[in-house]
Amino acid sequence: MTDTPLLQMTGIVKQFPGVRALDGVDLDVRAGEVHCLLGQNGAGKSTLIKVLSGFHQPDEGTITWDGQDAAFSTPAKAIEHGVATIYQELDLVPHLDVTENVFLGHEVSRAGFSQRSRAREMARALLARLGHAEIPVTRVVGDLSPANQQIVSMARALSHDTRLLVLDEPSAVLDQQEVANLFRVIRSLTAEGVAVVYISHRLEEIRQIGDRITVLKDGRTVATGLAVADTPTAELIRLMTGRSIEYVFPPRPETPRDQGEPVLEVRDLSLAGVFTGVDLTVHAGEIVGLAGLVGAGRSEILETLYGARRASTGTVAVDGKRLRRGSVTSSVQAGVGLAPEERKSQGLLLDEAVYRNITMSSMARFARFGFLDRGQERKRAEELTTSLDVRPTGVTRAVRTLSGGNQQKVVLARWLLRDCRVLLLDEPTRGVDVGARSEIYQLVRSLADRGVAVVVVSSEIEEVLGLADRVLVVREGEVVHESASTDIDEAKVLDLVMEERVPA
Ligand SMILES: Nc1ncnc2c1ncn2[C@@H]1O[C@H](COP(=O)(O)OP(=O)(O)OP(=O)(O)O)[C@@H](O)[C@H]1O
Ligand SMILES: [Mg+2]
Incomplete structure (x- = not known):
């Protein structure tokens, strides 16, 4: 690990309508390190890495890459410079096969037969390097499990000459064994000098894989460059939430x-x-x-x-x-009600308001003589979003504008509202930060106490x-x-x- 930063972001500001997602964020990343980005749901982690990867343009601030001024104007530019990003929402093309997804945008993807079989071979080799030789390279990506889709995203990242790999909550779709496998891959990359930015809500993972930490809160850097080894978990939680949280399960x-x-x-x-x-x-x-x-x-x-x-x-x-x-x-x-694991495809109407997404399965309850009691509908949705701490507040906001963890809370709220047997x-807590987990456990237990x-x-x-x-x-x-x-x-x-x- 060297001390000269490969990447330096300074004073990054990003404003969305009504929300200042980033309000002056600093981050520096060195070659060969795993730099963890922590913060509660909505803190600005995904927005920051989207600025880094050329997906969003910052309103203010500077980015230095390898000693040069560089704000990547498009995702393709970032990839060209060796920045590979695995987004929180996977961005594969579901109807294309594994090989086509791995080489999307490369020349080989438009090549003839012999090159295509070469591409398949290369895809196979990349998957094997990731410990997943069993994923068929001709399978349509939409048919793979979320965990395997992520592996394909990783293979795509490694198909370029990567100098910085950015992983936005990769472990949210993985089990313990797959996380261990992912960490093995990360370690072999950092040993070759690749830098990694790692986002996760699971603090024990940060302990295992991280070298340094940057903590965001409400779009600001509250601590940067902390050494993992010198920072107790309780301190991290305090930095993220501004309070100390007992990680508790409700009594049985x-x-x-x-x-x-x-x-x-x-x-x-x-x-x-x-x-x-x-x-x-x-x-x-x-x-x-x-x-x-x-x-x-x-x-x-x-x-x-x-x-x-x-x-x-x-x-x-x-x-x-x-x-x-x-x-x-x-x-x-x-x-019977099912709150599915994949919120995007199975759960949410992204362009609809938060309250609609919550009440849509319980409409009958808000009907009065054939009319919809919208006041009541919103009131119940507001109660639930308050107890689950959905941010920003305001149930008329489109779900698309919420952060990943807050979208997850909306899916859950829908099922908590429904009268299920x-x-x-x-x-249920995939991608949800430490601050909101206890509330979710509490709500699930209180449903059970009502006989569910x-x-x-x-x-x-x-x-x-x-x-x-x-x-x-x-x-x-x-x-x-x-x-x-x-x-x-x-x-x-x-x-x-x-x-x-x-x-x-
Ligand atoms: N396209 C958008 N339009 C409007 N607001 C947005 C948009 N994308 C993000 N935001 C807002 O920006 C803030 C930061 O969101 P971001 O997704 O960066 O959070 P995060 O730290 O990644 O959270 P999580 O842990 O839940 O993934 C949130 O308040 C979010 O609602
Ligand atoms: Mg996020």
Whole structure:
């Protein structure tokens, strides 16, 4: 690591209509270091890296790259200079295949047959370097999991001569094993002198991978160039939020809820090629967690319960009534709600107001004699956004203008508002900062206390164990363990999810 900065950003200002997203930010990054960018949802992290990558133009401030004045006027210019960016919202072209996405914009993408097969070979080599040789280079990208799509984005970044790799919350779509893999790739890049800017809300990751830290708060730099090793986590939280936060889970009910009336009963549920023989009972007031690796089948289990996928065998019943297989209508009528993991494609109407996005699934509640009670509609939305600390405030703002973490809170608010009997939550705190997590846990617990049966999937084992009453561990489409969450710890869950299958 050298001390002369590769990149120096000074006094960066970026104004959006009504919001000063960046209000004089400084950042310097050295070759070979991992520089972590921290800050609460809406602090300005993504905006800053979009200024860096030529996606946004700054209103004020200077950028020096390798000793030269350089504000990149377009993303292509930034890439030319060796700045590769993996955005928070993946920007792949879903209907093109893996190779085409990796070489998008390169000449090879428009080449003839022989060059195309060469491109495929190069794509294969890049994926192998990332530890993902198994991703088929001819597969259409839209068919890949979010985790694998991110790998493809990384391959694209590495297809150029990269001197600075910018990663905006890459771990939000990854499980522990994939994060470890990503860190391995990052370390080999920094060893070659590549600089990395890393954004994450998971502070333990910063400890593992980061060299120095810059903290943003409300569009300003509150600390820059802190050495990770010398900065305690409590200090980081204080810098980000301006207060100290106890990272707490709400207390569990004193009497276990698994004795009462079962609300959700799942028997021998299978989805061909994905998961088999899932048995699951969730009682009123109970929170059940599904732990496991990405790709173990957890999200697919939720989607099947919701009727979005058609089970190949087995039954799902809510309050004793059997649901029709593969019918969302039947599930929704029975009171099943699903807050999906991918907020952009499955969840949000980006150009609609925040309150509309929250109330859209509960319209019946706001209808009075055939008219919509808009006052009431907004009031409920306001209550929820206040308790989830959605920023900036104001429920008439278009969802598109919110930061990633705040969009996630809007998706969640929608499902918290709906009267569900069964609420299925897939990665409910993905991309949400430390300040707002406790509030989300609290809201989920209070829903359970009102008698809702909750199933939650999370890649953060600590979250599953802290929030749920009971935990099921899923490995390769099978439930391999079930117990009270207090009867198992993080290490044991990791052992269970990692365990190699003994060949029969
Ligand atoms: N295109 C836009 N139009 C209007 N406002 C925007 C736009 N993009 C971002 N903002 C606002 O700028 C501020 C900073 O947003 P940014 O996305 O940079 O936050 P972030 O630190 O990346 O947060 P998160 O952790 O939630 O991803 C927020 O108040 C956001 O609402
Ligand atoms: Mg962001």
